[in-house]
Amino acid sequence: MNVAKRHAFVTGAGTGIGKAIALALAAKGMHVTLAGRRNAPLAEVKELISGAGGVAYVLDGFDVTDAAVVGQGIGWAIETAGEISILVNCAGEAPSAPFEKTETELWNRVLGINLTGTFLVTHAALASIRLAGNGRIINIASTAGLTGYAYVSAYCAAKHGVIGLTRSLALELARSDVTVNAVCPGFTDTPLLDNAVETISGKTGRSHDEARASLARANPQGRLVMPREVADTVLWLASEKSSAITGQAIPVAGGEVMGG
Numbered sequence: 719m720n721v722a723k724r725h726a727f728v729t730g731a732g733t734g735i736g737k738a739i740a741l742a743l744a745a746k747g748m749h750v751t752l753a754g755r756r757n758a759p760l761a762e763v764k765e766l767i768s769g770a771g772g773v774a775y776v777l778d779g780f781d782v783t784d785a786a787v788v789g790q791g792i793g794w795a796i797e798t799a800g801e802i803s804i805l806v807n808c809a810g811e812a813p814s815a816p817f818e819k820t821e822t823e824l825w826n827r828v829l830g831i832n833l834t835g836t837f838l839v840t841h842a843a844l845a846s847i848r849l850a851g852n853g854r855i856i857n858i859a860s861t862a863g864l865t866g867y868a869y870v871s872a873y874c875a876a877k878h879g880v881i882g883l884t885r886s887l888a889l890e891l892a893r894s895d896v897t898v899n900a901v902c903p904g905f906t907d908t909p910l911l912d913n914a915v916e917t918i919s920g921k922t923g924r925s926h927d928e929a930r931a932s933l934a935r936a937n938p939q940g941r942l943v944m945p946r947e948v949a950d951t952v953l954w955l956a957s958e959k960s961s962a963i964t965g966q967a968i969p970v971a972g973g974e975v976m977g978g
Contacts, residue, residue, distance in 0.1 A: 723800075725748065725799045725800045725804070726744075726750045726802075726803065726804040726806065727750075727753060727792070727795055727804070727805050728740045728751065728752060728806040729754065729806065729807055729808050730808035730810060731763060732760045733759050734906070734908030734909050735808055735903065735906060735908055735948050735949070737945070738946050738949040739806055739808060739945075739948070740767070741763065741767065742950065743806075743956065744767040747772075748956075749775070751775045751795040752764060752774055753809075754777075757776065757778040760776045760778055761776055764776050775798055775799055777794065782809045782831060782835030782836075782838060782839055783831055783835050788839055788842050789842050792842040792843050792846070796846050801846045801847075802847050802850060803847070803850040803854065804854045805840060805847060805854070805855045806856045806858065806952060807835070807836040807856070807857045809831060809835055809839075810858065810910070811828060811831045811832065812860075812870060812873045812910055814870050814917055815870075816869055820872055824872060825872045828873055828876055829876045831876075832879075833875075833876040833879040833883070836857055836883060847896055848896060851895060852958065853894075853895065854897055854899075854955060854960075855884075855896065856899055856900075856901060856952050857884050857899070857900045858948070859881050859884070859900040859902045860877045860903060860904075861902050861971050861974055862874045862878075863878045863879075863880055863900070863902055864881070864967060864969060864975045865975055877902075880900060881902075884899060884900040884967065885967075888964040891964075895961075897955070897961065898964055899966045899968065900966070900967040900968065901948060901951050901952060901955070902969045903943050903969075903970045904943050904969065904971025904975070905934065905936055905943065906942060906945060906948060907942040907945065908945055930942070937972035937973070937974050938972050938973040938974060939972035943970055947970055951970050
């Protein structure tokens with residue numbers, strides 16, 4: 719496996735976990751397509767990668783819920799950077815609302831981005847991943863896909879779906895050289911978490927620091943997960959050392975969720 723010639727396609731690459739993953743893959747010598755809706759954060763990530771001697775391509779306007787846009791974007795990435803060796807589905811959104819106030823529009827939007835988006839991107843990229851050889855599909859799910867959290871029913875449902883999709887596709891591809899896994903971060907120090915802190919603070923009157931501390935307490939280590947820790951797990955799954963690992967949902971959460 720010649721890492722330097724491998725093309726990684728990362729959705730949600732402009733901020734948070736997606737940004738950390740893109741930087742980590744590029745640091746290993748992979749050419750990275752940075753896919754997302756907004757140009758500015760993607761351009762900033764590209765500048766960081768280029769400044770460190772890496773290679774990155776910006777694919778903005780990439781709406782994972784639009785099949786036509788996804789197909790065009792995947793085609794552009796293959797034409798620009800070659801067959802896709804590693805696909806990381808990281809685009810996501812996690813708005814909160816009590817179940818009784820979760821309207822159909824919110825439900826459909828959250829499932830569209832987190833679950834249907836993962837399906838659409840993977841469906842469009844799979845033929846290329848097969849052609850590339852030693853392919854890796856890595857879905858960024860969440861501990862919300864392994865357990866339940868109050869006030870985010872749509873997000874929990876979507877991430878449970880991502881894990882189910884991961885396991886099903888892993889079995890379909892088990893006799894090929896393509897592995898499919900999910901990484902399940904706990905509460906991670908990202909802009910997505912900042913939004914949760916803002917919501918908690920607004921609804922409870924607690925300070926931002928108190929709200930962050932309450933989320934950190936969900937982790938038995940008493941801290942928030944850092945984006946680079948999630949990226950390190952993705953790096954391992956993207957390597958040839960993980961060729962026997964498929965169909966797994968790996969928590970990165972300090973012991974918050976344990977299997978078995």
